Amino acid sequence: MRNRLVTYSPEAAFHALADPTRRAVLDLLRQGIQPAGQIARAFPVSRPAISKHLRLLRRAHLVQEKREGRHRLYQLNPEPLKAVDSWLQQYRVFWQANLNSLKAFVEAEHARETGGVEGERKDTAKRSRPNE
């Protein structure tokens, strides 16, 4: 049952990607298959810590383990990321709309302010509180 075309739910993937170290591990694996120890050495945390991240990534099917001698080689498996991608898909239309409407807005703003500086206000305007 190798390449079964399973469709992963985004749940596990989103959860796995929440940790920056895990994302970095995946980024590292984009360079190619690597043994656990080598992966661990690339990070400032202990090996067991990486081992646990790898376990989680394994369970999320984001990496695949292959044993070779006393080594455990880890390979990236991008499949689950497709689920993330398709979740995101529903939002692309929004930031595209944004590029338009926002662009229009910005241009209008600019026109309005031509002489002015723009620096500030307008929108966010209100509060002194940053975001919150």
Next chain:
Amino acid sequence: MRNRLVTYSPEAAFHALADPTRRAVLDLLRQGIQPAGQIARAFPVSRPAISKHLRLLRRAHLVQEKREGRHRLYQLNPEPLKAVDSWLQQYRVFWQANLNSLKAFVEAEHARETGGVEGERKDTAKRSRPNE
């Protein structure tokens, strides 16, 4: 510095998206701007719980709050998702390559297992342990 074309780091977004309720809130907001209470009523958890999720989403800039009378209207802001999208971008090539190289890899694997060459046994191989 209003609509500064800031580029959000994926950090906050990935963190915010890790929770299924928060993703659902965003999904809900795709339908349009809504007051906090109405959002809360769409979920099985208490209103304060949603209030906290909204605060987090706000800080991640994934939603924008607008006060109107005694209501707090929430609007989706897809911008930070672009950071997620571009992180993902680096992986797209993999799941495309996958259709090819992975297939090759899998086939090679299969061949290796059937013909069973190579001295090592791998055997033990594939484990009885499901994924783990």
Next chain:
DNA sequence: CCAATATGTAACGCTATGGTTACGCATTAT
């Protein structure tokens, strides 16, 4: 067979999370 190497797991400890209830504060309705 024994030491060294490569890893995963168990047991802890501390902080972060997500949920709950109680409460405080505007805004709107009577």
Next chain:
DNA sequence: ATAATGCGTAACCATAGCGTTACATATTGG
């Protein structure tokens, strides 16, 4: 004014996470 409505925050709780230090297990080298 007073009550009702809409929300956010504080204070708590229980659990999930992530890191650390032993420790157990499998593989390779002498």
